[in-house]
Amino acid sequence: MTGFTLLTQTQLDRWVAEAKTIAHTGRIPDYIPRLAEVNRDRVAVRIQATNGQSFSAGEPSYRFAFMSVIKPFVLLFLLEKLGKQTVFCRVGKRPSDQVFHSLAQLAEDDGFPRNPMINSGAIALADLLPGRNGSDRCEALRHWLNQASGAQLMLDEAMLASVRSVGNETNRAIAQLLKQSGYLNSIGIALDTYNHICCLSGTVVDLAGLGLLLAASKTTTAADQRTVNALMLTCGLYEASGEFAVQVGVPTKSGVSGALLAVIPKQGAIACYSPALDDTGNSVAGLWLLEQLVRSLNLSLFG
């Protein structure tokens, strides 16, 4: 037997309790001041099956900034609106073995970003979103995602102010190199858009709802869902993607806020939140929870 029908609420609650202990082995990022203020004991998980069945545990109504977990949805939106030719002129489909904000790798690749799941690729795609400025573009994405999934994403203004207060020099250098290499129109608008979309916030319930857009949605095309899922599997956890594909085997994306989303094609989505991260920048407890769920419910794509 496989699938979410095997899960019990008692088992899920037990794993969430254990996840809190596991979170203590991770580190809270502090390069964005507001991220450093979080309570490391918060854990939330939501499982949403395509047949309507759902489970929640921990703090499912806690709202957090999505950060990089929004990246697959920028890709999905642009594939739907502009098509794959336009999108893949600006970004590649190659996994990366470097940190998610690597400038050195972008330079080695002559300024062509490896994939949409790392900063360089997402900044290049932020430049393609429709709208005059970061705020308009973020709003266009937010509106489309909320309409398509029923989520209630909001812009976390305090997080955006915090991101702006430090000014990310690495992301700026990435944008400059993209521009020099001909993969960006406007450095200013692309960075402002990127900062806005990283600060879209929601709960694990919202995030799992977005995940359904990639699991078996009728509002987006199957080909675009396949493309995004393949890139999540190969690139979504940065340099840990290969290892996790072997260990767990489902398309997964992380964000530096501790957000984590896994898509189980045809079956559903699993969203986790726990802010302490491993050295790669992925939620320690989130990855552990996903592994327990996928293994015990036999959800791996590879059987």
Ligand code: GLN
């Ligand atoms: N806004 C963050 C940054 O660019 C997002 C990165 C992430 O979530 N990995 O640093």
